[in-house]
Amino acid sequence: MGITDILVTGEPIIYAAMVSIALVSIAIPVLLTYFKKWGWLWREWLTTVDHKKIGVMYILSALLMLFRGGMDALMMRVQLAFPDLGFLDSQHYNEIFTTHGTVMIIFMAMPFLIGLMNIIVPLQIGARDFAFPWLNAMSFWSFFIGAMLFNISFVIGGSPDAGWTSYTPLSGAALSPGPGQNFYLMGLQLSGIGTLATGINLMVTILKMRAPGMKLFHMPIFTWSTLVTCFIIVFAFPILTVALALLTIDRIFGAHFFTLTAEGLPMMWANLFWMWGHPEVYIVILPAFGIFSEIIATFAKKRLFGYHAMVWSMIIIALLSFLVWVHHFFTMGAGAFVNSVFSISTMLIAVPTGVKIFNWLATLYKSKIEFTVPMLWSLAFIPSFILGGVTGVMLGMAAADYQFHNSYFLVAHFHYVLIAGTVFACFAGLVFWYPKMFGHKMNERLGKWAFWIFFFGFHVCFFPQYFLGLDGMPRRLFITNVVEWLPLNVISTVGAFGMGLGFIVFVYNVYYSFRHAEREKTGDSWNGNGRTLEWATTTPVPFYNFATVPYVDEIDPYVRMKEEGKTTYDESQLKPIHMPSYKATPIIMMAFLGLASFGLVFEWMPVAIFGLIGGVAVMILRSFDYDDGYYVSVEEIKRIERKARGL
Amino acid sequence: MAAEELKTGPLEYRTQEGRMTILGFWIFLAAEVVLFATLFATYAVLYGRTADAPTPMELFEPGIVLVMTFLLLTSSFTCGLAIHQMRRGNVKGLMTWMIVTLALGFGFLGFEIYEFVHYVHEGASLTSSAYWSGFFVLAGTHGLHVTLGTGWAILLLIQIARRGLTNVTSRKFFIISLYWHFLDVIWIFIFTCVYLIGMVI
């Protein structure tokens, strides 16, 4: 295959994308060279193993991916509202909705939440870093390079076009030849490694590195949601790994797992995919629940109502999430009995979820609600999510689902839960913990504008889609070819642009606040309302997080610490702190594996083998590397803490 | 944190880092269990879908599989002996038993490769049918794990020869022993669910 065959040609949008990618990839090195920042970038960021910096990189990448996925969405909405324009043809539309779904779930929602977990969880439990900082850096680079691999498919080789679910036999070698589907398989496989590693890493961190005295049932609720999520990751992601590997072997090496020939079983893919895919839904929603719980308790200035019920409902949701996968294909003809069982297990999830909703409402009871931006996002979540939740129960009723399935009713439902749940939580969490990350808050006025525009845009965009579904409009349809569907589609498109505008205001606010916002002086940024340990650290957080780790034997320990005048700096208790060294091996290793994946996408075996050997070689180097970090001296800690605390 | 080192107990458990790494590896093994469970489920679902290729009953032979089983089970035992020697602080014993384990592992791999080549000659390869895809990927994934394990063990032998028994090297050996026993357990399932059932039904 020559270079001319690889580049995608013939579409103005793709040329525009090529030009902008070329410009960005020239601009970045030029700017770095001009400002002499190469060394800084390498030493401070690319080789870092600090969980806070890795978290920031996760969030920045996720915002970038949100932009990409959002552009996809807007292109789809333009096409559907103005079918006569001929803006996108069928093939192009198919590629765009596929990348929209994949990017939003795998490369936006999960990394955004993992980024927040990275920064906040160690701070909440009084840890100085992850259990395995090197592995954490490796996870990030595997995600990042996987995401980049997936994204270059737009200009090199062609994007996948079989939907984010990539159902076989459509996505098999016979019906989808060419590298497009391989990009999907390899991009997800590569980033999946990182997610699994993060799951293990965070689980050990939470189980083994909590502050002295902190029992599991003293942990902040966001940390709890992270722990439960990690269990889901560990038990769900290997299924995806296998499914992707089997399809890759099918496509590249000619096996017959999902083929139409040699007695392959195409519908097995749907089963494997959703056995991972449904738990995946909870991987992106449980941390969101955790974030909302933290924010609502903070700005209600009240203890979270029903802490134990909140935890147990998350655990029950996690268990149930593995028992409902068939509800994604009730229409496959498994029979009335099987459908009944999965129908009931699906609806049962509504019970613990309902408990959580009522607990949040009860937290507001007899509270003092302060309408900050993170609180607005969190409050808006409750009514919006309910609309998604009840339609979810309706979809769970299998007999009715025969009519909802594959329609816009379904599209509206999952956007209601994923946007009102996950996306609202990402924005809420980012604004809430922004001062911890960057040393200043985001502007409240601009933040409220962004919130209201996005919020109304969201409802205007997705509420009409329920009715489109009830009128028989199927999802993934590239053209609005029934006249009755047009008006609601136009309304929906208006809403989508509202969301786009909200996002622009949000991003502008990042810039505006960087220039103008007041720098934080204390660590307890929200008017001293912080309840958990992350607010006990100074802002900016020193690289070792805690000079002395407090003893914790209750929920919301920082409330009592403030009453008793305790801090995370007790000069009499100071000891040298052991910290891990920064390493270049994670990024180099994942770059090699990225090269191997790229080779596999085009079935260039020499490249794939070279990349694989390179990756293994770096792993061997790592195994022989016995450098386990360095100590921060007591004098240095004193110097840093005195400066930060103004002592 | 890493500074606090216990004075008693097995070497590999004395530091916080050691304890965390071992726990992390246990969780990793849980993920591996899911991975193999998925492969087993796939194999089971594709059972009987041999299309035009030979059936497993025609190809599977008890002799070679029993030899492979014997080799791998014995290697698990010798791996246990190696860890026993490690706990006694006997580096030489550790290395000797680990080399025996490796030799048995290589023997297993040799037989497995022979077996696969034989099947391919008989007309049953990865690409012949859904069933054989399932078989080769399940058995092959296990074989790949054994291969990685042998490479890993060689690296660790070099490390211990250079550094002797420390918190870190003993942790690494303890973890590879967990990995090796795990592969043994998986093999027992492959032996019963794939070979025994394949020979009977």
Place this chain on the structure above:
Amino acid sequence: MKAKHLRKRWLGLLPLGLILFLSGCGQLEMTVLDPKGPAAESQYELIKYSLWFMLGIIVVVFALFAFMVIKYRENRPGRKESDYAPNLHGNTTIEIIWTVIPLIIVILLSIPTVTTLFDLEKPAEPAEGEEAKEPLVIHATTADWKWFFSYPEEDIETVNYLHIPVDRPIEFHLTSADSMTALWIPALGGQKYNMAGMMNILYLEADEEGVYDGRNSNFNGEGFAAQTFKVHAEPEEDFNSWVSDIQNEAPELSKEQYEELLKPGLTEKDEYSSTHLEYYDHGTHEGMGFVAENYAELFKEKLHLDEIEKQEEFQ
């Protein structure tokens, strides 16, 4: 401050807007909510039944939410000291209540769901006082991106359109020659998948004459949007005369012709006085691979199905 007032007003509007929207759309006669057959009818009843519970839940949660947000906002004029209880963190009775009530709702929703599920797996019961009619068997087979409807008893086959008698159950045998698709005629009832190597049975029935939209609702590539068909539901006599017209006038479907039709692409409506079932049964292991084995090369070409971009072509 301003934002808060907005929120308050908006909250009041939301449930009202919901009801208005629902009634407004009732006039639009959304297909799913305007059933023309017993299967769609039972699904519509189920949807209506569930909708009452859902509206109830929405009203309760929205009301509680509005109450909390309005009453307990920090700077509400006239806040009392007793309106703040920072350490209130649980109440077993109320927690049990709000666990048990959703559980009861789930049970109440499960019962009709399960009974409807079992009912849908057999032909609809005939109306009061009428005899049950033998279902009409129609094999609905898809190939990218078209529909074949074979009537084995009548020995006729149509491409991309369907005629059915009213008041007689139709037993669809669903299968596919290549990608997975789904037969969905929203006016008559919900869908099931067509899969190569499998056969699914779907019972539908029309109890009103008319022309209904049917389509493949499961995305399957470039020509997905054009994989639609019209369902002509007509009285038994009309149906019978239509059948005999085709039996007498349409040509037979040869094996070569059928294989040509299986090539990926679009095709016009057509009819034949024999079925493809004598050549291929895509629902079996033997019949599932034909397209993948013979036409894989054709999928390498982007098909540029320009005609599907034109609205009138498939309206």
